[in-house]
Amino acid sequence: MRRDVFQAIADPTRREIIGLISQQSLNLNALADHFEISRPAVSKHIKILMECGLLAIRQDGRERYCEPRLQKIQEVAAWAEKYREFWSQKLGALANFLDSENQPK
Amino acid sequence: MKAEPLVLERTLNAPVASVWDALTNNAKMKQWYFDIADFKPEIGFEFQFYGSKDDKRYLHLCKITELIPEKRLTYTWKYENFPGESAVTFELFEEGAQTRLKLTHAGLESFTTDNPDFAASSFNAGWTFIIGTSLKDFVEGKNNN
Numbered sequence: 001m002r003r004d005v006f007q008a009i010a011d012p013t014r015r016e017i018i019g020l021i022s023q024q025s026l027n028l029n030a031l032a033d034h035f036e037i038s039r040p041a042v043s044k045h046i047k048i049l050m051e052c053g054l055l056a057i058r059q060d061g062r063e064r065y066c067e068p069r070l071q072k073i074q075e076v077a078a079w080a081e082k083y084r085e086f087w088s089q090k091l092g093a094l095a096n097f098l099d100s101e102n103q104p105k
Numbered sequence: 106m107k108a109e110p111l112v113l114e115r116t117l118n119a120p121v122a123s124v125w126d127a128l129t130n131n132a133k134m135k136q137w138y139f140d141i142a143d144f145k146p147e148i149g150f151e152f153q154f155y156g157s158k159d160d161k162r163y164l165h166l167c168k169i170t171e172l173i174p175e176k177r178l179t180y181t182w183k184y185e186n187f188p189g190e191s192a193v194t195f196e197l198f199e200e201g202a203q204t205r206l207k208l209t210h211a212g213l214e215s216f217t218t219d220n221p222d223f224a225a226s227s228f229n230a231g232w233t234f235i236i237g238t239s240l241k242d243f244v245e246g247k248n249n250n
Binding site for chain 1: 111113115117118119123124126133138147158175206208210213
């Protein structure tokens with residue numbers, strides 16, 4: 001199975017995990033407590049997020065904290081932004097073209 | 106229901122008929138859009154163009170799928186040799202002597218993966234999450250190494 005950003009965030013639980021750890025790093029227990037599903041089920045989601053490079057675990061003494069690695073999401077957002085910029089530029093060009101057509105000759 | 110991550114609107118200082126002509130007359134399109142050798146405003150018409158004169162990597166392949174004169178124009182938009190297919194829709198709304206143009210570019214997410222089994226519905230939720238939520242603001246604001 002491919003592991004990529006979209007696969008990671010296709011699941012609503014994983015999206016919620018990312019949302020939570022984006023606000024603050026959480027240790028595994030605190031994170032699991034947020035969900036009604038079983039701890040192993042949460043661990044499985046965390047593992048998938050790690051495989052997709054969106055989550056890393058930092059050891060701090062006895063605690064293990066889940067931290068976001070959002071570089072990839074940033075890349076996708078940036079890429080989508082390029083299309084927005086492209087169209088914005090084209091619509092600007094259209095507006096200019098129509099204005100120039102309207103000019104009295 | 107599909108997520109529409111990319112919608113832009115612009116009010117143009119020209120009547121609907123002029124805007125429609127600018128969108129469908131290739132002599133005019135060449136001046137603001139792309140150099141398209143031939144364009145017939147007919148459903149099913151296929152056309153192609155390069156994104157840039159200097160960069161010939163991306164041949165755009167398009168086919169008109171919707172056409173209501175002076176109201177709505179949709180064509181598919183994909184790249185030769187790359188997976189995925191998107192659709193661009195231009196909608197025109199008359200506002201006195203001006204025209205409001207609404208542009209929608211749907212299906213962009215299909216360009217980002219080469220996994221054909223990945224269900225579109227899975228994309229939509231994830232896509233909206235990336236593009237539409239405050240996560241995006243967070244991502245842009247926070248330093249992540």
